[in-house]
Structure formats: C-alpha cells, structure tokens
Amino acid sequence: MTAQLQFRNLTLGYDRHPAVHHLDGAVETGALMAVVGPNGAGKSTLFKGVVGTIKPFAGRIDRNGVSPQDIAYLPQVAEIDRTFPINVYDMVAMGLWRMKGLFGSIGAKDRDTVERAIAAVGLTGFEPRAIGTLSGGQMQRMLFARLLLQDARVIVLDEPFNAIDAKTAADLLALVRQWHAEKRTVLAALHDIELVKANFPETLLLAREPVAWGATADVLTPENIIKARHMCEAFDEHAEACVVAA
Numbered sequence: 001m002t003a004q005l006q007f008r009n010l011t012l013g014y015d016r017h018p019a020v021h022h023l024d025g026a027v028e029t030g031a032l033m034a035v036v037g038p039n040g041a042g043k044s045t046l047f048k049g050v051v052g053t054i055k056p057f058a059g060r061i062d063r064n065g066v067s068p069q070d071i072a073y074l075p076q077v078a079e080i081d082r083t084f085p086i087n088v089y090d091m092v093a094m095g096l097w098r099m100k101g102l103f104g105s106i107g108a109k110d111r112d113t114v115e116r117a118i119a120a121v122g123l124t125g126f127e128p129r130a131i132g133t134l135s136g137g138q139m140q141r142m143l144f145a146r147l148l149l150q151d152a153r154v155i156v157l158d159e160p161f162n163a164i165d166a167k168t169a170a171d172l173l174a175l176v177r178q179w180h181a182e183k184r185t186v187l188a189a190l191h192d193i194e195l196v197k198a199n200f201p202e203t204l205l206l207a208r209e210p211v212a213w214g215a216t217a218d219v220l221t222p223e224n225i226i227k228a229r230h231m232c233e234a235f236d237e238h239a240e241a242c243v244v245a246a
Contacts, residue, residue, distance in 0.1 A: 002028070002029050002064065003026035003027065003028055003029070003062075003064060004027050004028060004029040004030075004031070004063070004064055004066065004153075004154060004185040005026065005027040005050065005061060005062070005063060005064070005154070005185070006025075006026045006027075006061070006062040006064065007023045007024055007025050007026070007059070007061055008024060008059050008060050008061075008062065009022055009023075009024055009058060009059035009060075010022070010023040010024070010049065010056055010058070010059040010060065010061060011023075011056060011057045011058040011059055012042070012045050012046065012048075012049040012054060012056055012057065013045065013057055014045075014054070016057070018057060018208070019042040019045040019208065020042040020045050020046050020049070020206070020208060020209075021208055021209045022058075022059070022209060023046070023059075023206075023209070023210055024210075025204070025210065025213050027185060027187065028185075029183070029185055030180070030183040030184065030185055031185050031186070031187075031202055032176070032180040032186050032199075032200055032201060032202065033186070033187050033188070033200060033201075033202040033203065033204065034187075034188055034189075034190050034196040034200035034202070034203045034204070034216065035047075035187060035188065035189045035190070035203070035204045035206055036189075036190055036191070036193070036196060036203055036204070036205050036206070036219075036220065037205060037206040037207050037211075037228055037232070038207065038228060038229050038232040039232075040208075040232050041206045041207050041208060041228065041232055042206055042207075042208050043158070043189040043206055044075075044076065044158055044189065046206065047073070047156050047158050047187070047189060049061060050071065050154075050156055050187070051068055051071050051073045051156055052068030052071075063154075066153055066154055070152055070153060070154065071152055071153075071154040071155075071156060072147045072150040072152035072154070072155045072156070073156045073158075074143055074144070074147060074155075074156065074157045074158060074160055075158050076158045076159050076162070077136065077139055077140060077143075077159075077162070077163070080131075080139070080143070082131055082132045082134075082139070083132055084131065084132075085130070086130070086131055087127065087128050087129060087130055087131065088118070088123060088126045088127050088128070088129050088131060088134070088142050089114065089118070089127035089128065091131055091142055091146060092114055092117055092118055092142060092145045092146045092149065093110075093114045093149070094146060095117070095145070095146035095147065095148065095149025095150045096110060096113075096114070096149050113149065114149065115127075117145040117146075117148040117149050118142075118145050120145065120148060120175070121141040121142070121144050121145045121148075121171070121172075121175070122141060122171060123138065123141050123142060123145065126138065126142075136163050136164050137164040137165050137167075137168035138168075140160065140161075140164050140168060140172060141168060141171070141172070144160075144172050144175055148175070152184070153184055153185065154184070154185045154186075154187075155179055155184055155185070155186045155187070156187050156188075157176070157186070157187065157188040157189070158188075158189045159189055159190070159191070160172060160176075160188055160190075161173070161190070161192065161195065162191065169195075173195075173199060176188070176199075177199070188200070193220055193225070196216060196220065197216055197217070197220060200216055201215065201216060202214065202215065202216060203215075203216040203219040203220060204219075205219050205220065205224055205225070205228055206228070207227070207228035207229070207231035207232045208231065208232065209231065211224055211227055211228045211231065212224045
C-alpha cells in the first residue's frame with residue numbers, strides 16, 4: 001500500500017512552544033487509525049497540522065496528492081459557535097463548498113443530496129432548526145452529515161464520540177466503518193480505549209512525542225498507556241521548539 005500521509009520529523013505547536021515533537025511515520029491509504037493520548041498530548045494540534053490550519057515548526061507533512069482542501073475535518077464540538085444564526089439544512093449544505101465554491105448556487109439535485117445526508121444521520125425533520133437548539137448528539141449528527149457531502153478521500157475526526165449518547169455514537173461509528181469500507185483514510189482522536197480496541201485496527205499513542213504506533217493491540221498495552229501519561233505530566237509547557245541532534 002502507498003502512504004496517504006507521511007510525517008517527516010514533524011514538530012507542531014503555537015507561539016514557538018511545541019505541542020507535537022519529531023513525529024515520523026506513515027498513514028497508509030485507506031487506513032482506519034485512532035490517535036490516542038492523555039489530555040494535552042497534542043492530538044488536536046496534530047490534526048490541525050494535517051488539515052493545514054497550522055504550519056510545522058520543523059519537518060513536514062507529505063499528503064501525497066491530497067490538498068488540505070480535499071480533507072474533511074471535524075473539529076471538537078467545543079470549537080463550533082452554536083450561537084451562529086444558521087439552521088441545520090444550511091449548515092449541512094456547507095459541505096458542498098468544495099464542489100460549488102463559497103458562492104455557488106445549489107440546484108435541485110444538490111438539495112436532494114443534502115436531504116439524503118440529513119436522513120443518513122437520522123435528522124430528517126430537523127432541517128429548519130437553529131443549530132443552537134440541538135442537543136450534543138444532534139449537533140454531532142449534523143456535522144457528520146456535512147462530512148458526508150464533502151466526499152473527501154481523507155477524513156479527520158477530533159473526539160467525534162465525546163459527550164454524546166450511546167445510540168448516536170453507534171450510528172456515527174457505523175458511518176466511520178462505511179468510510180473505511182470505501183477505502184477512505186480515516187483518522188480519529190479518541191479517549192475510549194475499549195472503543196478503539198474494538199473498532200480501529202491501527203493506533204498512534206501520542207504524548208507530545210510518539211509513544212507507540214502500529215497494530216492497536218500492540219500499542220495500547222498498560223505499560224505504554226502509563227508511559228504516555230507520565231510523559232505528558234513531565235512535559236514543560238514553556239519549552240522552546242527543539243531540534244534532534246544529527
């Protein structure tokens with residue numbers, strides 16, 4: 001298989017303070033991979049680097065034919081402005097922007113596509129609802145519908161199942177499995193270790209630096225999990241970006 005994403009001595013962070021150090025490795029095309037680690041491990045930072053919203057301090061990400069615009073990204077729900085005056089239908093329809101452009105018109109066929117995406121996540125009838133009135137699970141269903149419309153080769157999910165009910169989590173996980181079956185490359189930051197073990201064949205355990213990366217059963221050992229926690233606890237938040245000695 002060929003690599004969809006290649007991390008080459010990648011260091012990412014903010015204001016010259018690194019949050020992910022010296023990451024090397026490849027995500028194969030069609031991979032279903034979890035990124036796991038304690039709070040503050042750098043998972044969200046890594047994903048922002050993958051989608052191109054932050055630039056590396058050092059090293060690089062090779063996307064191998066996929067531009068950042070071709071990557072579908074689901075940020076954490078906390079990053080969504082729920083006070084923005086938009087309804088469910090229009091929010092989902094924004095998933096068409098890559099094909100239509102920011103100001104492109106939506107025709108009858110597009111409207112059918114939007115309705116099918118809304119139905120696929122179980123939100124038929126919610127189209128006129130303001131997004132601020134949705135529950136956490138309904139909000140996440142809506143965001144998954146928008147991802148469906150993006151029809152991307154690479155899908156990046158930041159805590160997609162956090163703080164939602166079990167039925168919603170199961171329904172959305174079924175969509176993730178569908179994407180995997182379609183040979184799309186899916187990366188998901190997750191906290192639920194048992195969910196990862198049951199559904200994600202590959203895992204990157206991150207603690208600012210890579211702790212382990214490979215088959216999930218080999219990565220998520222008690223020893224590795226304890227090591228990751230200790231590494232995050234010992235990390236200096238004020239350290240400057242560093243380099244690896246040759």
